[in-house]
Amino acid sequence: MNSIPTWLLIFFCLTCTEMNLVTAQTASKTLPTPIANTININADQRIAKISPNMWGIFFEDINFAADGGLYAELIKNRSFEFANPLQGWKTSGKGKLLVVNQEAGHEKNARYVQITAVAEPLLLTNEGFRGIGLKENDTYRFAVAAQAPAKNQPRITLQLLDTLNQIIASKELPAFDKEWNNYSLEVKATKTIEKAKLRLSFQGSGVVNMDMISLFPTDTWKKRPGGLRKDLVQMLADLKPGFLRFPGGCIVEGKDLANRYQWKETVGDPLNRKIMVNRWNTEFARRPAPDYYQTFGLGFYEYFQLAEDIGAKALPILNCGMACQYNTAEVVANTQLDPYIQDAVDLIEFANGDLNTKWGRLRGEMGHPKPFNLDRIGVGNEQWGPQYIEKYKLFEAVLKAKYPNIKLIGAAGPSAAGEHFDFSWEQLKGSSVDFMDEHYYMSPDWFLKNAGRYDTYDRKGPKIFAGEFAAHGPDGATSESKNTWLSALTEAAFMTGLERNADIVQMACYAPLLAHVDAWQWRPDLIWFDNLKAMATPNYWVQKMFSTFKGTDVVSMLSAGKTIIGKDSLYANAVVDAAKKQLIVKIVNASGKETRQTLVISSREELNKKAVLHVLQHDRLLDINSLQEPGAIMPAESIIAVRGKRLILDIPKYSFSILVLDMKK
Numbered sequence: 001m002n003s004i005p006t007w008l009l010i011f012f013c014l015t016c017t018e019m020n021l022v023t024a025q026t027a028s029k030t031l032p033t034p035i036a037n038t039i040n041i042n043a044d045q046r047i048a049k050i051s052p053n054m055w056g057i058f059f060e061d062i063n064f065a066a067d068g069g070l071y072a073e074l075i076k077n078r079s080f081e082f083a084n085p086l087q088g089w090k091t092s093g094k095g096k097l098l099v100v101n102q103e104a105g106h107e108k109n110a111r112y113v114q115i116t117a118v119a120e121p122l123l124l125t126n127e128g129f130r131g132i133g134l135k136e137n138d139t140y141r142f143a144v145a146a147q148a149p150a151k152n153q154p155r156i157t158l159q160l161l162d163t164l165n166q167i168i169a170s171k172e173l174p175a176f177d178k179e180w181n182n183y184s185l186e187v188k189a190t191k192t193i194e195k196a197k198l199r200l201s202f203q204g205s206g207v208v209n210m211d212m213i214s215l216f217p218t219d220t221w222k223k224r225p226g227g228l229r230k231d232l233v234q235m236l237a238d239l240k241p242g243f244l245r246f247p248g249g250c251i252v253e254g255k256d257l258a259n260r261y262q263w264k265e266t267v268g269d270p271l272n273r274k275i276m277v278n279r280w281n282t283e284f285a286r287r288p289a290p291d292y293y294q295t296f297g298l299g300f301y302e303y304f305q306l307a308e309d310i311g312a313k314a315l316p317i318l319n320c321g322m323a324c325q326y327n328t329a330e331v332v333a334n335t336q337l338d339p340y341i342q343d344a345v346d347l348i349e350f351a352n353g354d355l356n357t358k359w360g361r362l363r364g365e366m367g368h369p370k371p372f373n374l375d376r377i378g379v380g381n382e383q384w385g386p387q388y389i390e391k392y393k394l395f396e397a398v399l400k401a402k403y404p405n406i407k408l409i410g411a412a413g414p415s416a417a418g419e420h421f422d423f424s425w426e427q428l429k430g431s432s433v434d435f436m437d438e439h440y441y442m443s444p445d446w447f448l449k450n451a452g453r454y455d456t457y458d459r460k461g462p463k464i465f466a467g468e469f470a471a472h473g474p475d476g477a478t479s480e481s482k483n484t485w486l487s488a489l490t491e492a493a494f495m496t497g498l499e500r501n502a503d504i505v506q507m508a509c510y511a512p513l514l515a516h517v518d519a520w521q522w523r524p525d526l527i528w529f530d531n532l533k534a535m536a537t538p539n540y541w542v543q544k545m546f547s548t549f550k551g552t553d554v555v556s557m558l559s560a561g562k563t564i565i566g567k568d569s570l571y572a573n574a575v576v577d578a579a580k581k582q583l584i585v586k587i588v589n590a591s592g593k594e595t596r597q598t599l600v601i602s603s604r605e606e607l608n609k610k611a612v613l614h615v616l617q618h619d620r621l622l623d624i625n626s627l628q629e630p631g632a633i634m635p636a637e638s639i640i641a642v643r644g645k646r647l648i649l650d651i652p653k654y655s656f657s658i659l660v661l662d663m664k665k
């Protein structure tokens with residue numbers, strides 16, 4: 001954390017008349033007379049409980065978030081199953097490479113390559129996902145499924161190459177058996193390279209067959225072989241998420257039903273998971289990614305495990321028999337919906353079932369005999385219209401009968417308001433839906449104007465899951481915006497409103513989560529990464545600040561008797577953390593002017609003499625963080641002195657502040 005800027009001065013006084021000023025930092029400028037605006041906070045007046053799962057994260061394999069991102073595999077098209085079987089691979093030299101398709105009996109992974117080497121070398125090179133990230137002195141595990149059908153086989157050397165094709169690590173592979181077998185070896189990188197390549201050199205005559213050519217860092221998250229990228233998972237864990245939504249997003253729906261996400265295809269041995277083209281592959285003509293596929297190496301087991309690792313509740317969203325309504329809008333006939341509903345039933349068994357059930361047993365065999373304690377599930381993503389309502393109700397009837405304790409999430413459509421939104425709400429309000437999943441990709445201005453959105457919502461209806469949101473600026477145009485400070489600041493303002501309404505808003509997550517700087521399709525995103533590094537956006541810091549200081553109860557915070565939603569561009573809310581005995585005050589100043597506010601606190605408890613102030617502030621609204629300058633916009637933390645219960649707070653322009661006051665003696 002940075003230190004607090006010197007111009008930020010916090011004053012605390014015993015009474016208003018008897019000003020007893022204590023500066024947090026050296027006072028370096030003349031101050032205007034205090035006592036301008038008064039904010040009353042009553043820490044004893046509890047208004048709403050805050051769900052422990054309030055702030056979560058949304059994962060979707062978009063922007064190379066899984067393959068090429070969180071899933072740490074470094075070889076693209078390792079199984080030669082892309083539509084173009086040699087996409088990502090190059091051959092040179094002498095000899096012959098043949099792509100063999102075994103077809104029947106091998107539907108999940110039909111192809112392999114057959115290399116016939118001659119005296120002179122044949123080279124087979126993989127380019128990785130926009131290159132292969134290697135770190136000096138880190139160890140990488142190479143693996144391959146292979147056989148040498150005839151007597152002669154070539155000598156095969158694994159080489160890691162830098163950008164000039166210089167060999168920076170090399171190791172000889174063992175001889176292969178006559179039957180298919182798995183082989184692996186470890187190799188250490190001697191240089192840090194962002195865009196390295198892997199090359200196999202075949203020398204001497206003979207024939208070998210190879211498949212599933214793979215390279216992983218050994219230093220994955222929790223050192224799991226074939227696991228997840230450690231730095232990215234750490235950034236997710238640091239968000240202390242209350243839940244993890246997975247696998248999306250539109251990827252749940254697919255462009256057509258064949259392209260929908262089917263969780264059963266993503267579990268069991270990763271070598272037998274049938275790959276599928278990623279729906280974001282050609283979604284946007286301006287950002288084509290013809291090499292974007294889903295290997296499902298990060299499948300539903302790894303997802304449940306990840307959620308457990310980072311202390312988040314799992315929140316799967318399942319296909320409800322409808323493909324993306326922006327694409328084909330293909331739907332399955334309601335009479336044919338059973339397999340889709342069965343998938344949901346079976347997923348619950350996979351997550352929670354006994355080891356003597358079919359799917360519970362598979363979970364146990366994969367390494368997690370204990371249940372994952374799944375307690376909520378989403379039916380459809382951004383669906384709308386009568387077909388959705390009919391399908392939702394068919395799902396609901398079965399799921400509520402079989403698993404009455406599983407909470408159901410229904411879709412409110414793709415937009416924050418309008419015909420589809422109203423229709424879904426109207427139709428589902430009276431059902432047993434537990435949460436409505438509302439999405440808003442809107443302008444920064446919309447986020448400010450809607451900070452009071454839930455103040456007037458019906459308290460008797462389903463709870464709200466703000467299941468995808470992000471400020472797209474300046475006009476709300478989707479898919480091409482940047483993670484500006486303006487977007488983050490206005491999201492923070494809006495989130496004070498979500499928090500104030502925690503009695504009905506019980507889950508919220510920013511979307512999308514991850515983006516590769518060289519392979520993205522959709523902007524803005526919470527975390528950006530390249531093959532070596534990752535970077536927190538200002539939006540990430542906002543999410544982290546809310547989540548870290550979420551508290552347990554909303555308390556009263558009023559200015560002139562009103563909640564603080566935009567008057568003088570201030571947006572604020574206060575909570576207490578009953579367990580930690582803290583009063584937590586969140587204030588957004590969305591204006592370009594510093595403002596002085598007097599906080600008058602009433603509480604049975606005394607306040608400790610020291611408080612912690614976290615301030616996220618930046619002068620230029622259109623600035624962003626980058627991998628080159630990741631810390632341009634980040635929170636600063638300072639310890640400040642507290643005397644009494646009347647505080648004078650100078651709130652910097654364009655800032656989001658969290659003041660954490662300890663109520664213990």
Ligand code: AHR
Nearest residue numbers: 248249250251382511512
């Ligand atoms: O977050 C990106 C996309 O936005 C999601 O896939 C979809 O649900 C929404 O339209």
